[in-house]
Amino acid sequence: MNKLGLIIRREYLAKVRNKSFVVMTFLSPILMVGMVVLIAYLTKLNDSEKHVISVLNNSDYFSEDFISTESVGYIHFTNLDLETAKDSAANLGFYGLLYIPDEENLETVAEKAYFYSKEAASTQLLSRIENSFQERLRQRKLEKLGVSSEEFAQIGDTFEIQTSTFDGEQNLKGVNELKVAIGGAFGYLIMMFIIIYGGFVMRSVIEEKTSRIIEVIVSSVKPFQLMLGKIIGTSLAGITQFAIWIISASLLLFVAFAVFKIDPATMNSTADLTANMGVNVDSPIPSNSQLIQYAKEIYKVPWGMLIFFFFIYFILGYLIYSSIYAAIGAAVDNETDTQQFIFPVILPLMLAIYVGFFSVFSNPHGPIAVGFSLFPLTSPIVMLMRLPNGLGEGGVPIWQVVTSIFLLILTFIGIVWMAAKIYRVGILMYGKKPSYKEIFKWLKY
Amino acid sequence: MNNILVTKEVTKQFGDYKALNKVSLEIPKNSIYGLLGPNGAGKTTLIRIINQITFPDSGTVFFDGAPLEPKHISMIGYLPEERGLYKSMKVGEQALYLAQLKGLSKSEAKDRLKYWFDRLEIGDWWNKKVQELSKGMAQKIQFIVTVLHRPKLLIFDEPFSGFDPINANIIKDEILELKNEGTSIIFSTHRMESVEELCDHIALIHQSEKILDGKLSDIKKAYKNNIYDVGVQVANADALLNPMKEKFQISHSTYHKDEELLNFKIQLPSNDTSDFLTYLSDKTIVNQFVEQVPSANEIFIRTVQDKDAHE
Structure with a gap:
């Protein structure tokens, strides 16, 4: 086995055998699935809590409004005065009492209506009641203006515009966002991977420095070989961990949903949350035919191309960032000294995610989106957000992809060269807390 | 090679x-x-x-x-x-x-x-x-x-x-x-x-x-400077030492009266010791005659200090 192979093997095994790594690998999916199931379960629980409210309606209005539904039950009191009604509501354990007094007109009735409850009433419930009042008030005003109830019912229609591409293909609203979200998920994956495993690389370099084994090793292998072996070994461990996470999390989710009898379709919001990594696609609940169309759109995303470019951007981006992490690890003596160097590294990653989401969401081919998808430190993430729209006509122009990869490769060579120099000098420096100025000097050694 | x-x-x-x-x-x-x-x-x-x-x-x-x-x-x-x-x-x-x-x-x-x-x-x-x-x-x-x-x-x-x-x-x-x-x-x-x-x-x-x-x-x-540790048996130490002190550098002299034992260090002009030894053995009984070899430690300190002094 050659030396690089040996180093990769050792780094991989050292990582994989590490107790906290093993615990994290197997605990994380359980925690993650546990969270999702808990949220889903709580949502369900919350929805199923039924409020029972007593209504004392002394007026002529609202006779048709407060009728028991699945989530709220209404018990109508009649011929009771307010105090007795309050007492009985409290004694019977009702959630609250809605008091509607008898007044000469609707406006006054509404003004003087009261809701009594044992504790502060839930906003959800209050807004439901308020809505009923508002509806009646509006209806009455319109009646005054000469609009009949039938006409009023018709006004309630909501409106959504139909969209289509120029060549007549049916277009769906939110598809753009959906595509960005798919690309964003890939980009987010890259960012997470860089932050987690870049940190591992850094800590592993620091460990070699503090345990003083580094000089023994570099008397046998070139520092660059060691750095490369470390980065590759750690990323292989990372890929193993990610694979275990994805497989076991999907299995667990499947099992959990089956056991808790939660229908994933009814909990779109939580499902979206995990699928889109925090992106809320603000869309009305789609109908069945629309769902099929969404599915078609997702199917139409050029997955092969996307995955191909994901690997290119992933590998280049990860190598760039992890060699920076390795250089940071080499420059310092202990982890507490790393803070000042890490922030500028994470900054472009965060920028890529946030700027990427905001600019690419609003316009995938706008100047900001294009700029960030060309800039090498943000391109792996932002370009992946743009790519689900396709490559070439209608999507990302080919020259932009070529330019961004070209710039990325140039940066990769430059950064790895610099990082290797800093690494080579830094690993043999003990007991110094280096400044940026000093590290810059190392480049010239 | x-x-x-x-x-x-x-x-x-x-x-x-x-x-x-x-x-x-x-x-x-x-x-x-x-x-x-x-x-x-x-x-x-x-x-x-x-x-x-x-x-x-x-x-x-x-x-x-x-x-x-x-x-x-x-x-x-x-x-x-x-x-x-x-x-x-x-x-x-x-x-x-x-x-x-x-x-x-x-x-x-x-x-x-x-x-x-x-x-x-x-x-x-x-x-x-x-x-x-x-x-x-x-x-x-x-x-x-x-x-x-x-x-x-x-x-x-x-x-x-x-x-x-x-x-x-x-x-x-x-x-x-x-x-x-x-x-x-x-x-x-x-x-x-x-x-x-x-x-x-x-x-x-x-x-x-x-x-x-x-x-x-x-x-x-090379670092020797012809210093010798000498031990002799002599009744009158001063009578032996004083004439020598005029010609050579003598240091660390100690005399045990009871045993009539005299120890001293002497620096000779060259590493030819035969004349001196003949002279000495005519007057006393020589128990000990050892050339003092500098230790690595002395060489180290002397060289470094010399170097620093020259600058």
């Missing part, structure tokens, strides 16, 4: 700081070569250049007659001063890894490790984790890993630090044994008594320059 390693005018600069200035050394085969010098003199930089961890700005290094190349790494064994092991790795696994990095095959490395573990009586450590070992125990492992691939040239930087006297002795014997087997050894240390015991040749580096090198015995000869 009698030299395992030759450096020619090796210079290394770190920014504004010159770590090595035109250092030329010749390290003979099959000997122990002491690389001495105060802290920060540039020894470690030189050793790192020999190990190809860093590279000289100018000058050349020859290994066994050929310019130093990456392939020579497997022929050099290096025990750095700043040394350690992976804490969470098992001893055997780690030794195997380090041996394989030096180019040994796995099975060969295993056989040799077994031999050395038995030899140093640490066979039962194989499955221990390094963090369970004491510092001295870890040093033993490091020593084994350094010599395991049977390098032609061994470089020890403070090899005895961290060892108790018993284990330091074991390691010292092993180093001598390796020399007898034909290995050339560079030995860097501040402990002058071990230089005295082990080294055949030395070089002294001070302020990035070599200020002295050569065979230890030759250097000692």
Whole structure:
């Protein structure tokens, strides 16, 4: 086995055998699935809590409004005065009492209506009641203006515009966002991977420095070989961990949903949350035919191309960032000294995610989106957000992809060269807390 | 070719700081070569250049007659001063890894490790984790890993630090044994008594320059200044000493009246002692007449101080 192979093997095994790594690998999916199931379960629980409210309606209005539904039950009191009604509501354990007094007109009735409850009433419930009042008030005003109830019912229609591409293909609203979200998920994956495993690389370099084994090793292998072996070994461990996470999390989710009898379709919001990594696609609940169309759109995303470019951007981006992490690890003596160097590294990653989401969401081919998808430190993430729209006509122009990869490769060579120099000098420096100025000097050694 | 390693005018600069200035050394085969010098003199930089961890700005290094190349790494064994092991790795696994990095095959490395573990009586450590070992125990492992691939040239930087006297002795014997087997050894240390015991040749580096090198015995000869320890039996000490004091420098004279024993140090003008001895034996009985040879320690301090005084 050659030396690089040996180093990769050792780094991989050292990582994989590490107790906290093993615990994290197997605990994380359980925690993650546990969270999702808990949220889903709580949502369900919350929805199923039924409020029972007593209504004392002394007026002529609202006779048709407060009728028991699945989530709220209404018990109508009649011929009771307010105090007795309050007492009985409290004694019977009702959630609250809605008091509607008898007044000469609707406006006054509404003004003087009261809701009594044992504790502060839930906003959800209050807004439901308020809505009923508002509806009646509006209806009455319109009646005054000469609009009949039938006409009023018709006004309630909501409106959504139909969209289509120029060549007549049916277009769906939110598809753009959906595509960005798919690309964003890939980009987010890259960012997470860089932050987690870049940190591992850094800590592993620091460990070699503090345990003083580094000089023994570099008397046998070139520092660059060691750095490369470390980065590759750690990323292989990372890929193993990610694979275990994805497989076991999907299995667990499947099992959990089956056991808790939660229908994933009814909990779109939580499902979206995990699928889109925090992106809320603000869309009305789609109908069945629309769902099929969404599915078609997702199917139409050029997955092969996307995955191909994901690997290119992933590998280049990860190598760039992890060699920076390795250089940071080499420059310092202990982890507490790393803070000042890490922030500028994470900054472009965060920028890529946030700027990427905001600019690419609003316009995938706008100047900001294009700029960030060309800039090498943000391109792996932002370009992946743009790519689900396709490559070439209608999507990302080919020259932009070529330019961004070209710039990325140039940066990769430059950064790895610099990082290797800093690494080579830094690993043999003990007991110094280096400044940026000093590290810059190392480049010239 | 009698030299395992030759450096020619090796210079290394770190920014504004010159770590090595035109250092030329010749390290003979099959000997122990002491690389001495105060802290920060540039020894470690030189050793790192020999190990190809860093590279000289100018000058050349020859290994066994050929310019130093990456392939020579497997022929050099290096025990750095700043040394350690992976804490969470098992001893055997780690030794195997380090041996394989030096180019040994796995099975060969295993056989040799077994031999050395038995030899140093640490066979039962194989499955221990390094963090369970004491510092001295870890040093033993490091020593084994350094010599395991049977390098032609061994470089020890403070090899005895961290060892108790018993284990330091074991390691010292092993180093001598390796020399007898034909290995050339560079030995860097501040402990002058071990230089005295082990080294055949030395070089002294001070302020990035070599200020002295050569065979230890030759250097000692050169640093002798014809001072002799003399012990005689005499009834009247002053009668003997006073006439001599006019001609020579005499110091440290002590006289034991009861036994009529006189001890003193005398510096003679040359190393021709026959006239003086004849003169002395005519008057007294000479019990002791020993030339005072400077210790490595004295040579070290004197050379460094001379050098500093000249600047």
